[in-house]
Amino acid sequence: MRAFRAVMAGAVAAAVTVAAGCGGGAETTTPRSRPLQVGLVYDIGGRGDRSYNDAAAAGVDEAKRNLTGLRVREVEAAQGEPAGRKVERVRALAEAGYDPIIAVGYSYAPALASIAPRFPRTRFAIVDEPTVSGPNITNLLFASEQGSFLMGAAAAMRSRTGDVGFVGGNRSPLVRKFEVGYVQGVKHVKPRARIRIAYLADPHDLSGFDRPDKACKTARRMYRAGADVVYQVAGASGAGVFRAADQADAWAIGVDYDQAKSADPAVRHVILTSMIKRIDVAVYDYLAGVADHTVTSGRIVYDLKRGGVDYSLTGGHIADLHPRLERLKQEIIHGRLKVSPG
Amino acid sequence: MNGFVDRLLGRVRLGGWLAVAAPVIAVAFAVLITSVVLLIAGSDPVEAFTTLADYGTQPRSMAMILNTGVMYYISALAVAVGFRMNLFNIGVDGQYRLAAVVAAGLGGAAVVPGVLNIVLVVVVAVIVGALWAAIAGLLRVYRGVSEVISTIMLNAIATGLGSWLVSEHFGVLTGNDLGTRPIPDDAHMPGIPLIAGTPVLVNGFIVVAVVLGVAYWVVLNRTRFGFELRATGKSESAAVASGVSVKKMIVVTMVMSGAVAGLIGMPELLGASYKYSNNFPAGLGFTGIAIALLGRNNPVGMAVGALLWSFLDNSSNQLQLLDISKEIVQIMQGVVVLSVIIAYELVHRYRIVAEQRRVSRELAAPQEAPKAGAAA
Numbered sequence: 001m002r003a004f005r006a007v008m009a010g011a012v013a014a015a016v017t018v019a020a021g022c023g024g025g026a027e028t029t030t031p032r033s034r035p036l037q038v039g040l041v042y043d044i045g046g047r048g049d050r051s052y053n054d055a056a057a058a059g060v061d062e063a064k065r066n067l068t069g070l071r072v073r074e075v076e077a078a079q080g081e082p083a084g085r086k087v088e089r090v091r092a093l094a095e096a097g098y099d100p101i102i103a104v105g106y107s108y109a110p111a112l113a114s115i116a117p118r119f120p121r122t123r124f125a126i127v128d129e130p131t132v133s134g135p136n137i138t139n140l141l142f143a144s145e146q147g148s149f150l151m152g153a154a155a156a157m158r159s160r161t162g163d164v165g166f167v168g169g170n171r172s173p174l175v176r177k178f179e180v181g182y183v184q185g186v187k188h189v190k191p192r193a194r195i196r197i198a199y200l201a202d203p204h205d206l207s208g209f210d211r212p213d214k215a216c217k218t219a220r221r222m223y224r225a226g227a228d229v230v231y232q233v234a235g236a237s238g239a240g241v242f243r244a245a246d247q248a249d250a251w252a253i254g255v256d257y258d259q260a261k262s263a264d265p266a267v268r269h270v271i272l273t274s275m276i277k278r279i280d281v282a283v284y285d286y287l288a289g290v291a292d293h294t295v296t297s298g299r300i301v302y303d304l305k306r307g308g309v310d311y312s313l314t315g316g317h318i319a320d321l322h323p324r325l326e327r328l329k330q331e332i333i334h335g336r337l338k339v340s341p342g
Numbered sequence: 343m344n345g346f347v348d349r350l351l352g353r354v355r356l357g358g359w360l361a362v363a364a365p366v367i368a369v370a371f372a373v374l375i376t377s378v379v380l381l382i383a384g385s386d387p388v389e390a391f392t393t394l395a396d397y398g399t400q401p402r403s404m405a406m407i408l409n410t411g412v413m414y415y416i417s418a419l420a421v422a423v424g425f426r427m428n429l430f431n432i433g434v435d436g437q438y439r440l441a442a443v444v445a446a447g448l449g450g451a452a453v454v455p456g457v458l459n460i461v462l463v464v465v466v467a468v469i470v471g472a473l474w475a476a477i478a479g480l481l482r483v484y485r486g487v488s489e490v491i492s493t494i495m496l497n498a499i500a501t502g503l504g505s506w507l508v509s510e511h512f513g514v515l516t517g518n519d520l521g522t523r524p525i526p527d528d529a530h531m532p533g534i535p536l537i538a539g540t541p542v543l544v545n546g547f548i549v550v551a552v553v554l555g556v557a558y559w560v561v562l563n564r565t566r567f568g569f570e571l572r573a574t575g576k577s578e579s580a581a582v583a584s585g586v587s588v589k590k591m592i593v594v595t596m597v598m599s600g601a602v603a604g605l606i607g608m609p610e611l612l613g614a615s616y617k618y619s620n621n622f623p624a625g626l627g628f629t630g631i632a633i634a635l636l637g638r639n640n641p642v643g644m645a646v647g648a649l650l651w652s653f654l655d656n657s658s659n660q661l662q663l664l665d666i667s668k669e670i671v672q673i674m675q676g677v678v679v680l681s682v683i684i685a686y687e688l689v690h691r692y693r694i695v696a697e698q699r700r701v702s703r704e705l706a707a708p709q710e711a712p713k714a715g716a717a718a
Contacts, residue, residue: 080624106518131517202505
């Protein structure tokens with residue numbers, strides 16, 4: 001938990017400097033004395049999904065502990081609901097006086113686009129969606145390609161066979177960004193390495209994030225064909241990749257969380273490292289910014305520099321690679337090494 | 343003799359006050375159960391129901407409820423067409439989604455201008471829905487595959503086919519959302535300012551839904567085809583004996599059910615989202631099954647059911663503002679369907695018992711008459 005706060009403190013400082021640096025963003029704060037009434041709208045799954053939504057919830061919970069007088073109202077989405085229901089959800093919160101309102105997930109983009117202009121004094125934030133914009137909208141984005149680049153580098157360094165894999169939940173733009181970064185990382189370390197890429201489902205099919213059996217078969221095929229490290233970006237399906245790695249006595253790489261701590265204990269030993277996406281940090285930062293009137297509208301990219309993406313060292317499997325990875329990380333942070341988001 | 347399934351699917355009629363008693367009992371029962379659940383969950387049922395009533399009576403929410411209800415109603419009609427013939431078209435879900443993808447792709451390409459584009463989109467959706475359903479009908483007729491199994495499997499195939507079409511052929515990326523090209527402004531279905539006091543327009547497809555509801559009733563009850571359909575549903579052997587080609591009926595009914603299913607996505611596509619993307623509503627076909635059961639395949643009953651369902655779904659946001667979990671809505675919906683089934687079954691049994699008493703009284707009466715004559 002201490003590390004969490006440390007990252008956060010750094011991140012908050014970075015947010016403040018960036019806020020001062022980008023003069024284009026409109027100042028949307030209005031001084032107020034009453035406590036913050038935060039509205040949080042979740043995507044499908046809601047609090048307790050052990051993934052995306054939970055990461056946002058963790059940021060809010062941390063803010064509740066640290067920021068005084070914060071009151072939070074959380075509203076969840078239903079499976080397969082029409083887009084109009086999301087609009088109504090955001091509208092209901094804005095109408096009830098909640099400010100700021102944080103939308104978790106890109107499916108809220110149309111809702112923010114239609115509601116934010118009608119409530120100009122309410123501040124909105126959306127996670128993982130760059131396109132919707134307005135003077136009162138903040139986009140909390142992640143440079144997942146940077147984190148994935150380091151995963152690719154780590155995989156290439158650890159691989160004996162020069163053959164690595166990638167398993168994505170579905171072929172959506174969000175997941176493609178991970179693949180693109182990973183491939184660049186592998187090629188950077190071993191230009192001639194072989195990279196096997198597989199997706200469990202097509203873009204509109206979310207089932208790929210909940211098919212550990214299919215993920216296991218896919219990864220097993222990769223390991224049998226000669227791959228010895230596989231990076232999974234597949235939500236709950238990831239467990240299948242870990243199982244396959246365990247059976248093949250090879251490595252796997254986790255995503256979003258430090259999965260060497262959260263995965264099934266029986267397979268934790270195969271997790272080389274995990275690419276961590278700090279949605280919690282982004283949400284906390286945003287709330288802290290709202291509380292001290294420093295929040296700005298527009299895009300804020302949580303990258304390696306800001307601690308928004310990172311990798312884990314749990315298990316000590318990459319202790320020997322750590323210095324080299326840190327050098328790469330610093331090169332990316334200082335802009336000497338560019339990672340394309342695809 | 344009428345079986346439970348006949349009564350469940352509304353093929354047995356209730357007359358007079360009994361027809362009113364059943365839904366009233368059902369609603370009372372549903373309110374009771376929901377209150378108990380709310381109490382167990384630590385919420386105040388009175389507060390919850392006041393919020394619901396409050397929400398349901400605002401002009402804005404009424405328009406929203408009608409808009410969602412239109413889709414639910416069309417879905418229920420699609421399911422009901424099959425139900426009346428003992429065909430369980432579980433594939434309405436896949437049929438409407440595939441129809442919407444193809445129609446959205448064509449509509450976005452804007453091959454024809456304006457109103458013609460609306461017509462094209464709707465016609466294409468109807469054709470795709472019908473063809474997709476026809477597969478299950480043909481499998482049933484020529485290979486004896488149960489339509490329950492085949493339609494469930496076709497749903498999964500429709501999901502895959504739909505996302506392949508979007509990603510490989512029609513897809514345009516906006517931010518992280520991959521969808522079809524938006525249908526141009528001139529081909530949007532105009533809304534109707536049906537409810538006073540709110541700027542929210544009611545989806546123009548409400549007219550289509552009403553026409554479909556009337557057509558459903560007329561075709562089933564006033565045409566030879568409708569008679570044959572109902573006859574086949576009640577007894578296949580009797581239908582065959584009276585010269586009905588059951589095979590033809592199965593295929594035609596599946597095609598009709600699929601054609602109506604093709605329309606389910608149209609209110610959203612032409613009146614709200616104008617494209618098919620990750621945000622397109624899913625699972626409406628299954629909602630339709632529940633509403634068809636709730637409305638007992640009766641066009642008016644299903645309309646009431648669709649509005650009730652839509653009201654509950656739409657109020658979930660408001661309930662969550664009260665700290666009531668959104669799952670309570672699903673509990674309410676489930677309880678309503680079960681109570682309707684149970685209430686109707688109870689009323690039917692009551693009627694049967696009452697009938698038997700009446701008959702036995704009538705049978706007993708003339709026996710006593712000669713006795714009285716003998717004594718005299």
